[in-house]
Amino acid sequence: MMENTSYIELSRKAVQNNFDYLREIIGDRVTISHVVKGNAYGHGINTYVPLAVELGAKHFSTFDAHEAHQVYNAVNGDATLMVMGMIDNEELEWAIEHQIEFFIFDIDRLKKAISAARKMKTQARVHIELETGMNRTGFEKDQMAEVIKIIKANAEVLFIKGICTHYAGAESYANFFRVKDQFQRFKKGVKRLEKNDIQAEALHAACSAAAVRFPKSRLDMVRIGIMQYGFWPSTETYIEKVKPTQILGEDPLQRVISWKSRVMNIKHVKQGEYVGYGTSYLATSDIKVATVPVGYGHGFSRSLSNTGRALVREVRVPVIGTVNMNMMLLDVSQVDNTEKGDEVVLIGNQGEMSISVSSFSDYSDQLNYELLTRLPHDIPRYIVE
Structure with a gap:
């Protein structure tokens, strides 16, 4: 058997430590979605995900459908999966068939998801992403009237699992007011949907940095990436969260x-x-x-x-x-x-x-x-x- 020139080890003890620390901070009420995009941040989806499930992880987020397929195979369908980014229209049927949840942030995907769900005679499990200031993906304010109209007309094939957004740099003090403004915009967007009888099972916006720095942003679910692997989103986040309560140099997270x-x-x-x-x-x-x-x-x-x-x-x-x-x-x-x-x-x-x-x-x-x-x-x- 030929050997590779290097190898990677993942510490079970470190993963358990980080899961325990995150749960201590975030509390039991809020769902933790474990973000495993980028091949589980280099740790390897096929190796890391089964270990995470063994240690209690029940929800995973990926960037694209390819990663979701890897995670699905790694857990044998025994976890909730959510695609936050790329999923081709032809991949929607696979996602819907396997109850894979996915973000919807443009009209085309919304319509294609509805068509696929009708064809398969089942519901698409979707998360409606709102644009709040990141200016990357998400429905703009002036698109919402059309979005609401389409959702209400096709409610029987859409399961609104979530309403969500993404903060533009919660790990940095420089973005404090921008993130605060995003949170306010998000709440207004959610209210508008709720006034039109569009309710979501979960509201979510927080990444690792927001989850630890802004408790109010945790809502129903947080999307934790880098911290589960034992790294802080930034030096600022570490200093703010750890230094006041820990012995100098002591880090509650462990590198996996x-x-x-x-x-x-x-x-x-x-x-x-x-x-x-x-x-x-x-x-x-x-x-x-x-x-x-x-x-x-x-x-x-x-x-x-x-x-x-x-x-x-x-x-x-x-x-x-x-x-x-x-x-x-x-x-x-x-x-x-x-x-x-x-x-x-x-x-x-x-x-x-x-x-x-x-x-x-x-x-x-x-x-x-x-x-x-x-x-x-x-x-x-x-x-x-």
């Missing part, structure tokens, strides 16, 4: 993911020699260099050239030279007895040392979200305790 590889080769480079492609790194002394078979083709960004870090034998070592498509080079001069085959930790812990995903944003311009979702689907994922 670890990314590991191994040393492929050891080479000794003399002072004055360049290392790797081009002339970006010059050895200023005799050094020992370890080659690791992971590069930007595996999701380790080229922007981490000469700035990234990894762990070898519990020592944090620097990435030197340009990150290649399939390889990177580490200066392991300070590591005793480094050998071919030694474990290399790119994300995660090794002994008392750690490399966090957030540290990558310190070394490059990548966000947590970006690095995680760039991790290739074919890297093996394993569950560990």
Whole structure:
């Protein structure tokens, strides 16, 4: 059996910890929808979703129908699924047949969903998305009269599971007033629908940041993405929520993911020699260099050239030279007895040392979200305790 050049571990203990912490914050009344778009933020839908179900998750959100199909197969239909973004008109019948819920934010999708539901002689489970200031997707205020008319005329084939919106940056103080205004617009939109006898089973608007920062925005359901995996939406969110109540440096969330590889080769480079492609790194002394078979083709960004870090034998070592498509080079001069085959930790812990995903944003311009979702689907994922 051929092995991949790296592998990912998901911690069951960390997932349980994060679920418990989120439930403690959000309370028992509010439904948590676990957002698993972007291949479960790089954690792997096929590995993460069954684990989440095992630990109590009952509702999942995806961006598109392809992801929903993956989740459906992963849970054998034993969870509620909601598509927040892309679903082609020809995919609507599959969604309706399998009771997959989906956002409706334009007239075309609304009409096509009604036609598909009539053809199949059943109800489409839909969430009506309102435009409140994000200016991305959602029905505009001046479209609502037509939307209301169409929904009322076809009420027998539409199950209004939700009315929803999405906040434009709840993780940042800079967007405070914009988000507050969005909440007010959303409430007005909901009232207008309710006055026209269009009731939803659930109102929802909050992502991870809004759920922890604005309790009133939790409504009936929250859509939790990054926090379930052990990451805060922003430093601001972490400081506001954690620092007043926790010991300095103590984080109530635990990182679920670890990314590991191994040393492929050891080479000794003399002072004055360049290392790797081009002339970006010059050895200023005799050094020992370890080659690791992971590069930007595996999701380790080229922007981490000469700035990234990894762990070898519990020592944090620097990435030197340009990150290649399939390889990177580490200066392991300070590591005793480094050998071919030694474990290399790119994300995660090794002994008392750690490399966090957030540290990558310190070394490059990548966000947590970006690095995680760039991790290739074919890297093996394993569950560990």
